[in-house]
Amino acid sequence: MATGSAVASHDPKNDEFNPFLSMQDGFDTAADFLGLEGGVRDVLSMPDRELTVNVPVLMDDGTVRVFTGYRVQHNTLRGPSKGGIRFSPDVNLDEVRALSAWMTWKCSVVNVPFGGGKGGVICDPRTMSNGELERLTRRYTAAILDIIGPDRDVPAPDMNTNDQTMAWIMDTYSMHQRKTTTAVVTGKPLSIGGSRGRREATGRGVMISANEALKMIGKRPEDTRVVVQGSGNVGGLGAMLLHREGYKITSISDMYGYLVNDRGLDMPAVLAHLNANRTLEGYKEAEYATDGKAQLELDCDALVPAATENQITSENADRIKAKLIVEGANGPTTAIASQMLAARGVTIVPDILANAGGVTVSYFEWVQDRMGYFWTEEIVNSRLEQIMVTSFAEVRETAEKYKVDLRTGAYILSIGRVASVYRMRGLFS
Ligand SMILES: NC(=O)C1=CN([C@@H]2O[C@H](COP(=O)(O)OP(=O)(O)OC[C@H]3O[C@@H](n4cnc5c(N)ncnc54)[C@H](O)[C@@H]3O)[C@@H](O)[C@H]2O)C=CC1
Numbered sequence: 001m002a003t004g005s006a007v008a009s010h011d012p013k014n015d016e017f018n019p020f021l022s023m024q025d026g027f028d029t030a031a032d033f034l035g036l037e038g039g040v041r042d043v044l045s046m047p048d049r050e051l052t053v054n055v056p057v058l059m060d061d062g063t064v065r066v067f068t069g070y071r072v073q074h075n076t077l078r079g080p081s082k083g084g085i086r087f088s089p090d091v092n093l094d095e096v097r098a099l100s101a102w103m104t105w106k107c108s109v110v111n112v113p114f115g116g117g118k119g120g121v122i123c124d125p126r127t128m129s130n131g132e133l134e135r136l137t138r139r140y141t142a143a144i145l146d147i148i149g150p151d152r153d154v155p156a157p158d159m160n161t162n163d164q165t166m167a168w169i170m171d172t173y174s175m176h177q178r179k180t181t182t183a184v185v186t187g188k189p190l191s192i193g194g195s196r197g198r199r200e201a202t203g204r205g206v207m208i209s210a211n212e213a214l215k216m217i218g219k220r221p222e223d224t225r226v227v228v229q230g231s232g233n234v235g236g237l238g239a240m241l242l243h244r245e246g247y248k249i250t251s252i253s254d255m256y257g258y259l260v261n262d263r264g265l266d267m268p269a270v271l272a273h274l275n276a277n278r279t280l281e282g283y284k285e286a287e288y289a290t291d292g293k294a295q296l297e298l299d300c301d302a303l304v305p306a307a308t309e310n311q312i313t314s315e316n317a318d319r320i321k322a323k324l325i326v327e328g329a330n331g332p333t334t335a336i337a338s339q340m341l342a343a344r345g346v347t348i349v350p351d352i353l354a355n356a357g358g359v360t361v362s363y364f365e366w367v368q369d370r371m372g373y374f375w376t377e378e379i380v381n382s383r384l385e386q387i388m389v390t391s392f393a394e395v396r397e398t399a400e401k402y403k404v405d406l407r408t409g410a411y412i413l414s415i416g417r418v419a420s421v422y423r424m425r426g427l428f429s
């Protein structure tokens with residue numbers, strides 16, 4: 001069997017920015033600490049299954065365009081694969097492979113009974129109408145239909161997809177099954193089997209992780225100035241919840257620019273402005289700037305990258321001023337940058353822990369759909385808090401035991417759990 005590195009496109013100049021290689025760097029380090037034997041190591045370092053589809057979509061102007069999409073299932077040892085679907089012009093197979101592997105480790109860190117999967121479609125949703133997005137979503141769903149399902153692989157929202165996208169997926173799948181099957185996706189609208197609390201869950205998990213990290217480094221939310229990159233589901237709602245908790249959000253961005261106010265932003269007002277205008281620009285109570293890269297280097301106590309991969313790299317790691325980074329996005333810090341920051345004593349709460357609130361409440365949604373019995377928001381939030389706090393403590397204990405940073409601790413904990421299931425189930429021979 002080939003090793004995982006054989007599947008990643010290898011280009012020495014761009015290796016730092018290949019998310020799959022970044023993921024493998026963390027995997028290899030943890031596998032060395034765990035002394036993982038060859039066969040288990042090989043099988044866990046590469047995806048179980050990769051599906052590429054090219055789907056024709058009727059555009060509003062009467063033409064037909066073909067869109068390429070992927071669904072990668074990294075691992076199903078602990079349960080059905082689980083993970084979001086993103087729509088973006090930057091989607092590529094190595095990215096989806098990395099994201100699917102991170103889902104395996106994430107589900108294992110928070111100990112929910114899923115493996116990891118991820119999907120993506122190369123498209124620019126900003127230039128597409130609602131009708132075009134619906135037709136694309138339905139054709140993509142039909143193309144991956146054979147490999148998804150409540151007991152196989154359960155998609156969810158990610159960048160540029162939302163509860164409406166999940167409703168279309170659920171409906172398309174259900175039409176083909178000839179029965180309503182709500183548990184095929186999570187992150188759905190409440191009226192069709194969504195869970196209370198799922199929309200805010202990833203941001204809530206980021207907030208809980210920040211609270212736990214502050215306890216660890218001996219700081220209080222009121223004394224913590226936070227810069228947030230991204231103002232979508234994770235960044236926007238995460239910033240709102242941090243603000244409510246007493247943190248001072250001094251800057252927030254979207255893909256076009258960022259706001260700064262050293263006295264702290266009024267987050268409800270910022271999000272109301274963003275909802276009304278689709279841009280942060282024009283918000284009166286803060287400065288607005290467009291050089292997004294400079295935002296990450298602003299003076300602050302904590303940085304929450306909640307947009308996309310490869311934002312903190314060997315290029316800017318030395319100029320990052322934050323002493324705490326809570327990774328809302330998947331893979332925002334490259335492996336090299338992570339080492340540079342660790343050497344400077346910066347604490348990083350890694351993505352597979354910090355943003356695991358989303359998949360945790362997705363798990364709750366899947367359970368509720370299968371029971372046909374729905375929980376109150378208080379129950380969802382308190383169970384989420386319990387899982388996040390326990391997982392943080394377990395990652396911290398593992399990191400202390402092996403004398404490593406939190407990222408390596410999280411990888412050791414999660415890969416160790418998956419490997420033990422692998423040994424318990426036995427090899428198919
Ligand atoms: N939605 C979810 O439940 C989860 C999402 N994530 C991860 O969190 C990240 C963000 O996802 P969502 O908030 O769901 O996406 P989203 O589409 O709701 O929001 C993305 C935000 O990032 C901004 N953005 C995109 N590229 C940027 C750039 N280069 N610089 C600055 N801002 C940029 C966009 O303008 C937008 O504000 C992704 O890495 C995703 O994989 C992780 C766990 C769960």
Ligand SMILES: O=C(O)CCC(=O)C(=O)O
Pocket residue numbers: 082083084085106154155156157158186187330355356358359360362
């Ligand atoms: O809610 C889920 O199932 C997965 C969300 C996701 O894609 C992620 O955690 O990166």
